[in-house]
Amino acid sequence: MKKRRKSSIIPVCAAVLGLLSLLTIGLICFPYFAHLKSDITDKTKPHKSRVAQTPEELLTEYIRLLNRHEYKKMYSLLQDDSKNAITEADFILRNQNIYEGIEARNIHAEITGTTAEEPSDVNVSYKISFDSVAGSIQFENLARFTRTDTAGYALEWDDSQIFPELTSEDKVKVFVKKAKRGEIFDRNGILLAGEGVASSIGLVPGKMSEEPANDIKKMAKLLKLSPEDINKRRKASWVRDDSLVPVKTIRKYEEADLLAQAPDSGALETEKLKKALLKIPGVMISDVKVRYYPLGEKASHLTGYVQSITAEDLKKHPNEGYTSSSVIGRTGLESLYEKELKGQNGYDIVITDSEGNTKSTLASSPQENGKDIYITIDSALQAKLYDQFKEDKSCSVAMNPLTGEVLALVSTPSFDSNDFILGISNDKWNQLNKDKAKPLYNRFRQVWCPGSSFKPVIAAIGLTAGAIDPEEDFGNVGLRWQKDSSWGNYFVTTLHSYNNVNLENALIHSDNIYFAKAALKIGAPKLEEGLSQLGFSETLPFDITMSSSQYSNTKTIDTEIQLADTGYGQGQVLVNPLHLACLYSAFLNQGNILKPCLLYQEKPKTEMWLPDAFSRETAERIKNALIKTVDNSAGTAHAAHRKDIVLGAKTGTAEIKLSKSDTTGTELGWLAVFTADSQAEKPLLLISMAEDVKLRGGSSYVIKKVNPVLDSYLSDLP
Template sequence: MRKYLFLIGLLVLIVSLAGCNKLPSPEERLNEYVKLWNKKKFEEMYKSYVAPSSKEKVKEKDYVDRYKTIYKDLEVKNVKVTLLAEEEKDWKKAEKAVIPIKVEMDTLAGPVSFEKEAVLKREEKDKEEQWFIDWDASYIFPGMEAGDKIRLETLQGKRGQIFDRNGHSLAINGRGFMAGVQAGALDNDAAAKGKLADLLGVTTEFIDQQLKQSWVQPGHFVPLKKLSIYDEEKLKQLKAIPGFAAEEISMREYPYKEALGHLTGYIGDINGEELEKLKSKGYSAQDKIGKRGLEQLLEDELREKDGKKIYITKAKGEPVTIAETAPVNGKDIKIAIDAELQQTIYEQLKGQPGTAAAVHPKTGEVLALASSPAFDPNEFVLGVSASRYKELESNPAKPLLNRFAAAYSPGSTIKPITAAIALKAGTLNPSKERPITGLHWQKDASWGSYSVTRVTDLGQPVNLREALIHSDNIYFAQTALEAGKEKMTEGLKSFGYGEKLPFAYPVRASQISNSGTLDKEVLLSDTGYGQGEVLSSMLHLASAYGAIVNDGSMMKPQLYAGEKPEVWKKDLVSKESADLLKQDLRLVVQKGTAKAADLPGFAIAGKTGTAELKAEKGTTGKENGLFVAYDQQNPAFIMALMMENVEEAGGSKAAIGVSKQIFLKWKETSS
């Protein structure tokens, strides 16, 4: 019995040992290899599964490094390898097994998917027979062979361009120059090198450093600095230097330069702070982004998306494309601005600090948003040095300040709006004369030493028409007081004061007062003639006058060309009152404070204003001159223009003079 049990145990042991020595099938081995592949365990793949005969052709370091480098550089993710064989075959007597597999992955050039026949060979390792992968480069990508190179190409997209209403180019993908020198040409000419450095705004040491780069050979073109296509004079001087050379390159162009500088903005290299905010959107350290103006505001629409192409270069034969994602160009955008009108406005301001907005009263299309002085975006797109930026920043005229996005005291240009509010409220009889005498007035003794001052005593009672023609501060202070704080506040609110301007470009909201209320009599009276704390952007002021021109409807200001006109505020004044105010605004130019703007061939109507900027009541200070005007014969636009520091130039007279020239030039160029 014991002998019988012993024989049974021995038999079980033999069977068990036989099971342990059973050779795993090729499918089992390939499955194990695939699991490691899906996990990118390249070292283990090579050590345990690559055939010894294959290892004679590719070493472990080359195998592992190649996989890791390719997968990293191509940003390979979501690797998935699956066996396509439905059932195992009997490979007991075979020396080679062929099993179909499918390889899938995501790359920065898009998805890659290919099918391949995996070949396994029965070979011996460490005196044990096993199935191994007969590996070659085609396991990485289809068609790849030993010696082939993987290449990654960026397919450049194009940034969207900006055009004005008439198709004029505001921000386009144009050209510029890379200025440089031929290596060896300046070696013995220190004077020429110094002149080259001065013209390019670099140092001679920088030029020497560039010339000493390892790749430089005599006669080679060595790039030094980018130049704008508009640097004609500088290029002319540079070309006179022996050895100077320039190559044309692609570059963002701003054809209207300073005239639209604040509106268009510019693009520049992304900085670290911007990259941190935008990296989730796919931005890289090599990208350029909008820095100011429309370039920044419309970055998402204008931004292009580069494509990528992964391909194999072969020693013989054509390249083989593995994956490709086409570039996506940014969106071209057309805005309502009339670039020629804006350039006219900018040129007539002649670099004096000021701003102007022009709006079509019937459609709300914004035809001009000018800020003077300004900067040339072509200079900024090249990269402005710290010293140059400091120079601009310290300029007392503040060329970096975007004035059309700011709000200012409207001065007497608010008076037609005060009149419209009082007429709508029923507190103003336009024909009723007020017995105002003298140049100073106060409601009562509670005002202390403060009084409202007017420029002219007409020597007769004053009605609305005469008050507008002669810009009578006392009349409009009384008008505001008669309307009362509630109706005056609500009236200004009905004109959009105290709320965000519904405009696609960020412009500061106009305000009624610092607190938003008119709860003090002096503040209320001062607000009636545009002093106090009321502030308005020129865009809002031009739009508000549109309510008078447009019989009570103020249109929503439109930035983009082709948008459907939309009423922002309606029933601001009756048609009867609007007609009355239109007549009075024409008389302001024919007989009143804007007589200098009464041009032959026009029917200019409008209102002047001088805003006194005082540190405190009773003192003198700087003055801003304003003029809001339109041509009643051809109301193509209402223009609100403001000029700073005109106390020595006759206040609003300076604004009238500039506006007059704008209308003349506009008619000349548009006819």
């Protein structure tokens, strides 16, 4: 076969910025994209017979087949001498690994000339271009065709048909310049998710003892793995005697952490484990960089975690720069801001000779590190709330009631995101899933029966609708009331009896009977309309998706009893805690309901979600009543009273039971508390809910938990 004349590569990309990770195209198949298209081929047209094809038509067909990955059919276009030089299987593997390994797509060839050296030999020159993982590649090349005995043409093929300077001894390699994942910080620049260091437990086969089975057995027991799993790793095809085989990654503690830990702490146990492992021949422990969550379980429902990407993920995210070695945000903020955090890997596609020397760079793209995210969360407040409620099934949300900035989102009990980074064991996973307290359940995203914490909302709707006269005395009817005998055995009950039963006193004493009557005065249609205008059954405008609040299991409040129960936050009312916080923000913003925000801005711009939801007079009246609920010794939230800062608050105890006569049900305890002064140095609106407070003091239990948080946050003024 005559030697092909070479053509030059047209310069394509910038210089190499640094090689961080290596992917060799040779013996490995890579995932690829299914629908490629050549600009010189019309796939809808029938193919001409081989005999009738000119060299130009044959090249066009070759490119069309290349776009479709039909390498076997490409091989059929080769002349006999070329087929003798390379088998069909090797041809397919060579082309597939190179083109699909560099993710070649949109291949377009433009024929620029045709010359005949001899009657039987025709050279077709062409320009070819295509997209790749490292950007656009384009060059000029030459295809040589020879007339066959059947009067048709066949392609003289060697490796230079792929790239002009490529020989059969060369390799095409893709060097990955890995982008650094962005980090997540709180409002004060404290790290919530970022780069950390862990301890990688590895095994060097060549340094093991003469009885490796015993060593493997000891190692497996210490690491809570099976010997079969370790042996599978040790006997992988890539492993050599001097290879370091990763077996398990465990948490690394700094010396300061060890000194601060109790004798039975996880830090000291981990150190004991490392010392025991290092006594086993062949075991090595080294530092590795991992994703790290400093607050651990205190913020794991918020931060979420990343995991290694799966084949299914790669199918869902084609052409987005992910590789088999990527991580992807699986839950929480890691998932929410995945596009911003992940960055974009850079790539160098090069040709190397048999000794590994770079002959040429075909394409190069720089890596783009992920963007750092700053959120409005206050880590100290987040941690304090978690510490107070960590033994409870609870949730808390905190926000700046003057800006809408969300300061804390807490769910307890919790899990530790770091466990997922290090590789959570089946035992740990099963333990989390079987735990009756549901530590994987994100409570701040759910909806809950609000109980009496809902009464200020009912009051605001009643005043706005003109259905309630705030000075009207509804009369002291005792602790038990029903509208009339049509209610049968159903009665509304309340805990406190008092005189002058008007709106303000009803809020101070948290009077269920007053608000049941108020709901009846408002009427179902107006109450439904009022709640709908406050975002019920709608999606809360917030970065994290929250469950939608509801006032009924159906589209309407269907009965008079359900209407009365709705008035004091029972019935079928379910409210998301953040939604409730937004509604309370209206009492501090002249009736405007703020839009909650999570992305931090140095100078936050307050946005209204529902402007003029209530009148200024209504908002002010309810705020003042809630201040008295704290300051008045008879107020249900008096236990939250402070001498240094004026607070407003509303308690709530919601009954969760199957029927009115059910005595086995549980109770939810609520506290909504806020700084009442618009000039407060650290404005705060906090909603906390704890489950199972029955026989533990109801909402008083929640106040006891929240007071230390208020002491810590409000006393620490700048």
